[in-house]
Amino acid sequence: MTNSEIASVLAQIADLLEIEGENTFKVRSYQRASETIGGLGEEIETILKREGPKGLSALPGIGKSIAEKIVELVHTGQLQYYENLRAKYPQRMLDMLKIPGLGPRTAALVYRELGIGSIEELEQAAREGRLRQLPGMGAKSEEKILHNIELYRQGTERALLGTLLPIAQRLVDELRQMPQVIAAEMAGSARRRRETVGDLDILATSNDPAAVCKAFAQSDELAEVTMAGDTKVSGLLPGGRQVDLRVVQPDSYGAALVYFTGSKQHNVHLRGLAQDKGLTINEYGVFEVTDGGHGKRVAGKTEEEVYAAVGLPWIPPELREDRGEIEAALEGRLPHLITLQDIKCDLQMHTHGSDGHNSLQEMAEACMARGYTHIGITDHSPILRVANGQTGEQLRQQIEQIHELNAQFAERGFFILAGIEADILGDGALDIPEGCFEKLDFVLGSVHQGFSADADRMTERIVAALATGQVDILGHPTGRLLLEREAYGYHIDAIIEAAVQYNVALEINANPHRLDLSDIHARLAQERGALLSINTDAHDVAHLDFMQYGVMTARRGWIEPQNVINTWPLEQLKQWLRRRRE
Numbered sequence: 001m002t003n004s005e006i007a008s009v010l011a012q013i014a015d016l017l018e019i020e021g022e023n024t025f026k027v028r029s030y031q032r033a034s035e036t037i038g039g040l041g042e043e044i045e046t047i048l049k050r051e052g053p054k055g056l057s058a059l060p061g062i063g064k065s066i067a068e069k070i071v072e073l074v075h076t077g078q079l080q081y082y083e084n085l086r087a088k089y090p091q092r093m094l095d096m097l098k099i100p101g102l103g104p105r106t107a108a109l110v111y112r113e114l115g116i117g118s119i120e121e122l123e124q125a126a127r128e129g130r131l132r133q134l135p136g137m138g139a140k141s142e143e144k145i146l147h148n149i150e151l152y153r154q155g156t157e158r159a160l161l162g163t164l165l166p167i168a169q170r171l172v173d174e175l176r177q178m179p180q181v182i183a184a185e186m187a188g189s190a191r192r193r194r195e196t197v198g199d200l201d202i203l204a205t206s207n208d209p210a211a212v213c214k215a216f217a218q219s220d221e222l223a224e225v226t227m228a229g230d231t232k233v234s235g236l237l238p239g240g241r242q243v244d245l246r247v248v249q250p251d252s253y254g255a256a257l258v259y260f261t262g263s264k265q266h267n268v269h270l271r272g273l274a275q276d277k278g279l280t281i282n283e284y285g286v287f288e289v290t291d292g293g294h295g296k297r298v299a300g301k302t303e304e305e306v307y308a309a310v311g312l313p314w315i316p317p318e319l320r321e322d323r324g325e326i327e328a329a330l331e332g333r334l335p336h337l338i339t340l341q342d343i344k345c346d347l348q349m350h351t352h353g354s355d356g357h358n359s360l361q362e363m364a365e366a367c368m369a370r371g372y373t374h375i376g377i378t379d380h381s382p383i384l385r386v387a388n389g390q391t392g393e394q395l396r397q398q399i400e401q402i403h404e405l406n407a408q409f410a411e412r413g414f415f416i417l418a419g420i421e422a423d424i425l426g427d428g429a430l431d432i433p434e435g436c437f438e439k440l441d442f443v444l445g446s447v448h449q450g451f452s453a454d455a456d457r458m459t460e461r462i463v464a465a466l467a468t469g470q471v472d473i474l475g476h477p478t479g480r481l482l483l484e485r486e487a488y489g490y491h492i493d494a495i496i497e498a499a500v501q502y503n504v505a506l507e508i509n510a511n512p513h514r515l516d517l518s519d520i521h522a523r524l525a526q527e528r529g530a531l532l533s534i535n536t537d538a539h540d541v542a543h544l545d546f547m548q549y550g551v552m553t554a555r556r557g558w559i560e561p562q563n564v565i566n567t568w569p570l571e572q573l574k575q576w577l578r579r580r581r582e
Contacts, residue, residue, distance in 0.1 A: 001045075001073050007038035009073060009082055010066070015097050016085040018104035019111075032061035037070070039357055039540035045074055060357055090117030100148045100484045109134055123149050151486065158196040159241060160482055162512025162549055165190055167237060168200050171221055175245075178215055180208040182250055187260035191317045193552035195482055195515045199242040201260050209247035216245050252284045254302035259283035265322035273310040273326070281306065318555040335558045338534075340551050342561040344569065345374045346544065348421065348444055348475060348507065348535035353379035353398050355387040357540040360401060360416075366541040368414050374570045377402065378421040378444045378475075381431040387448075392433030395420065399439050415570055417441040417577075421475060423448055428464025430471065437470060442577050444507070444535075446475035447488070455489030462490065463498040472580060473533045473565075474499065476509040476516040484513065492521055496528050503580060505531040505565050508557075510550025511543070522557035532564045 001009075014030035036059050037044060047055040048071065056067040073079050086094075089111065096107045096119055110116040113134055116125055125131050126142040126149075168186040175184035181204050185191065188201035206212045210230040217228040222235035222243065233245045248256045259267060259282065267281075274281045278289050285300025286309040299309040307314050312329045316337060319325040328334050349363055350356035356363070360377060367375045379398065380389040390398065399418045406416055419442045423431040430445055437443070445465050453461065465471050477495060478487035499506050506525050509516045514537070517525065522532060534550035536543055554564065561567040565576065 001077060003037050003040055003044055006044055006070060006073055007034045009079060010034035012094060013082055015104045019108040033066045036061045036357060039542045044070060048074055092118040095119055096122055099152045119149060158198050160512045161193060161195055161197055164197045164200060167221060171202055174219055175204050178212060180206045180211045182206055183253060185257060187257060191261045192320055193318050193556055202245045203257055203260055204247045205250050205253035206247050212247050250301060252300050254306050255285045255300040256283045258303050258306050261317050261320060263321050266320040269322050269326050270310060277310060336560050337555045338551060338559050338561045338564055340548055342567045343547060345372050345566050346536050346547060347376035347473060347533055348378045349538040350379050351377060353390055355539060361405060362541060364405060364416055366544055370544060373413060374415040374417060376417040376419040376442060378419040381420055381422040382433060383423050383431045384448055392436055395433055395436050419444055421446055424461060424465040426450055426461060428461050430465060430468060442472040443470050444473040444475045445471035447479055451479060451488040455491055458489050459491040459494050462495055466498045466502045466504045471504055472577060473505045473507055475507050476514050477506055478516050480516050481513050496525050496530050499530045500528055505533040508532055508534045508550045508553055510534055510536045510546040512546060512549045515549060515553045519553050519556035522554060522559055526559055526563050532559060534564055534566050
């Protein structure tokens, strides 16, 4: 079994134990084990082959009992303990836990009191007003559940970019290794790096398309092949997500890539430009228009020549949403987009100091291996007990440890900034332990509680926090979790205005579940003169790779490197932080 499959089983055990009413410690142990396995960079099966079961015990949060269950999963592909738990409840009951905001306790309540064991039964009960008779529930609870069921269904139609992009890349790499393939690339919303993706579209060019299609249909990535022709293959990934491969002639590859990358609105605008020049564009190429229809092909082999045929430079795929990119290209104003290579640091990450899975030194070493010159450590503040928020004494000890490590790392040209992810309290005050602000290099302020406040109150709360002068970076500014939780109410214009006024950087949180700020809001922030910060919010060394998704979101938002504080050299960042405290 893969790490993700093992992690999923452990997480479901935790849910089932909570439904059973088991003690919190036991539930949390399985949750912790799931998080550990899910965040590993190495497959559990590899660890077992190399070190045996003792290799599992060295992992954080993996005790003897859970280690034995993991071994059983790896060796047999199933776990009797898990099967026994599942057998106590309807087969589809665990699906209810996928509904945003519906936890195991609520699932247990509706099952115990009303016999509800599926999403459909829950929806019917909510529509009939039967849930409001249960303890702690009312009409508003029913409305929220119905709203969240709809949100869940939207999520089944699309998946996170972070989930599907690695699969799409593996399929593309597979194609590129075939001797018959001249070139291959993903298309559609995955190539445009949208935050969520529907089906996967992949394009290849070859002089022997039938051989390419035959080989692709046998890919281990496909759970099922639904159609296999000489130029197209359609299949399903595990879980039912569709993949389409099209193989085109070399002379049409560029035109097909433009066409199938989209967006639809971008392509419509391109066709309008072509018509003005007496041309027509389709997936086969750019052609002169004649009385008899299509005339001579004038472009199609590459994207660059397709764009050039209508008087444009090549436009990066992330911009192809018909949000002004064609006008900007015509006027020579396309942005110089940020790249992953521009990033010099990551300014939000967590360690053993709060709810992270690695030590401070392990996070630092992993960042050095990624080529960073500096980082910021931002473990949680005291009020966030669920995330093991640090006390003042613990924070002071961590700052001392950072100073010691900086002395060690000096000859390697690496520096750790001492920070904190301080909760923004209801009145806008910052949860910073007394006497610690002066010892910190920077503060990242975030909202983690009180999401139900209306837009006016939440905006006032955030603006008040920025006005304190203590917040250097506003973390995940809208609080959303993609396909899981909508953003809390807020007025983005007022928050951006305050960020500019008080010289606070707005975060693009690179965790693929967040990508917060969104591309649209990030672009608005840049246009209004706000600074941005792209951070991973890593809780594990593997999460540091999320940076790529933050950069993708920034590119979709037309963001240029000089406006992102993570691209600044250390001394420039330090100077900015010092000036903010003057």
